[in-house]
């Protein structure tokens with residue numbers, strides 16, 4: 001089988017609070033390159049690693065990661081709503097294999113997903129129903145978070161399982177890099193917010209709109225420099241990208257949860273999706289990063305990156 005990987009940052013502020021035209025043009029060019037890479041690779045299956053932002057997973061039960069055999073998008077921040085084209089048979093086969101390899105995978109037979117899953121499918125494929133996909137939720141915001149070594153183990157086990165399918169498989173990671181957007185936190189939350197984070201009451205359209213407007217205003221404040229959110233950290237972001245580009249995935253086992261948060265902010269743990277995707281690719285053979293783009297974009301509250309990689313022997 002042939003495998004490839006793409007890492008792509010997401011942001012709910014894309015198209016809503018855009019940076020200067022030259023920055024936007026640079027991002028568009030990088031995304032175009034990733035799109036061309038994906039088109040040329042022509043995947044028969046996409047294993048999509050993405051986080052959730054309290055739309056699908058809540059503290060009532062919060063797994064560190066979870067694989068879906070069916071998934072529905074909520075349609076937050078203007079992203080598409082409705083069913084993802086999940087390859088249920090492939091998802092079940094991968095899940096069985098991962099469990100056999102000793103990784104305690106949670107399974108969802110009907111996962112609710114948000115812009116974290118939808119954006120990369122829309123950006124790279126033009127919709128949520130264009131390519132067979134196996135969605136894998138990777139918790140990147142709800143503390144306490146487990147060791148990053150377990151995410152590498154998950155990615156490795158899924159890569160090994162995907163290798164058994166004899167198909168062209170793209171491993172896609174959605175999120176990161178350093179960023180500190182206004183995602184609610186359970187610790188110290190007022191009772192009403194805590195209850196919503198635990199129980200997961202679906203918001204009314206008005207509540208959703210208010211939440212989205214709060215995030216847009218936060219993006220404006222952040223870009224204007226008037227905010228308590230921690231700054232984007234290009235140095236740390238490039239360390240992450242260097243580690244992935246160099247194939248030094250074992251290094252991440254030494255990255256503590258606290259260090260990642262201190263360097264990269266409250267949502268830096270979304271890079272777990274990239275780690276899982278690259279660990280999956282590494283499990284199928286030596287790889288090479290074929291393109292890499294990075295820009296700190298305060299308007300999107302994002303250390304924004306796009307990278308592509310493929311097996312060394314295939315290209």
Ligand SMILES: O=C(O)CCC(=O)/C=C/C=C(\O)C(=O)O
Pocket residue numbers: 010011012053116175176179181182183184211212214215267270301302
């Ligand atoms: O209502 C809310 O507060 C929702 C906040 C939210 O979903 C923020 C998401 C931010 C990202 O996905 C990101 O920057 O990665």
Ligand SMILES: [Fe+2]
Pocket residue numbers: 010051053116175176267270
């Ligand atoms: Fe996110």
